[in-house]
Amino acid sequence: DAGITQSPRHKVTETGTPVTLRCHQTENHRYMYWYRQDPGHGLRLIHYSYGVKDTDKGEVSDGYSVSRSKTEDFLLTLESATSSQTSVYFCAISLTEMNTEAFFGQGTRLTVV
Amino acid sequence: KNEVEQSPQNLTAQEGEFITINCSYSVGISALHWLQQHPGGGIVSLFMLSSGKKKHGRLIATINIQEKHSSLHITASHPRDSAVYICAPSGNYGGSQGNLIFGKGTKLSVKP
Numbered sequence: 516d517a518g519i520t521q522s523p524r525h526k527v528t529e530t531g532t533p534v535t536l537r538c539h540q541t542e543n544h545r546y547m548y549w550y551r552q553d554p555g556h557g558l559r560l561i562h563y564s565y566g567v568k569d570t571d572k573g574e575v576s577d578g579y580s581v582s583r584s585k586t587e588d589f590l591l592t593l594e595s596a597t598s599s600q601t602s603v604y605f606c607a608i609s610l611t612e613m614n615t616e617a618f619f620g621q622g623t624r625l626t627v628v
Numbered sequence: 629k630n631e632v633e634q635s636p637q638n639l640t641a642q643e644g645e646f647i648t649i650n651c652s653y654s655v656g657i658s659a660l661h662w663l664q665q666h667p668g669g670g671i672v673s674l675f676m677l678s679s680g681k682k683k684h685g686r687l688i689a690t691i692n693i694q695e696k697h698s699s700l701h702i703t704a705s706h707p708r709d710s711a712v713y714i715c716a717p718s719g720n721y722g723g724s725q726g727n728l729i730f731g732k733g734t735k736l737s738v739k740p
């Protein structure tokens with residue numbers, strides 16, 4: 516299994532609070548991704564990174580920011596959590612831009628109350 | 629807009645049956661992944677295809693680029709195959725050459 520660790524695995528937070536999710540990899544892969552998974556929608560891309568300090572928006576980036584200060588860590592921040600951000604969040608990594616090999620983390624279940 | 633369509637959405641089979649899950653897509657792609665997600669679990673990439681056919685154990689994946697269609701077959705299905713199977717083409721979406729877009733998944737349940 517690829518070395519991807521997401522933390523926390525579960526979190527309950529209140530509306531309006533900031534939340535940071537962490538994705539840590541030990542594979543030294545250049546590309547990292549944050550997705551959210553919701554019933555009826557499948558997985559959707561939030562943000563991705565193609566290197567240290569290089570990030571870009573995905574399909575559903577509103578309300579989220581990311582940072583990548585080291586190759587191994589990709590942080591997803593909800594600046595002010597809303598109930599619509601209740602979801603399961605997955606981190607993924609890839610060695611190449613073409614996602615020729617994609618590895619996913621175990622997911623973080625976030626509930627905003 | 630549904631750029632990736634999977635069928636069926638739900639599938640129940642008896643152990644030993646041959647199973648086919650279909651994926652049609654409307655976008656240009658460079659490759660296509662089949663992913664497996666067990667209940668409450670993470671996501672694993674089973675195959676990455678850019679043409680033809682791949683086989684891994686009891687799993688076979690095919691793709692027809694011209695028809696924009698891929699299939700995942702499971703031979704001699706087993707209860708441990710029960711999972712959600714997700715089709716995920718990769719292509720030039722959102723400014724990147726290889727971003728993935730995802731089907732909504734096919735929930736497979738194999739009964740003993």
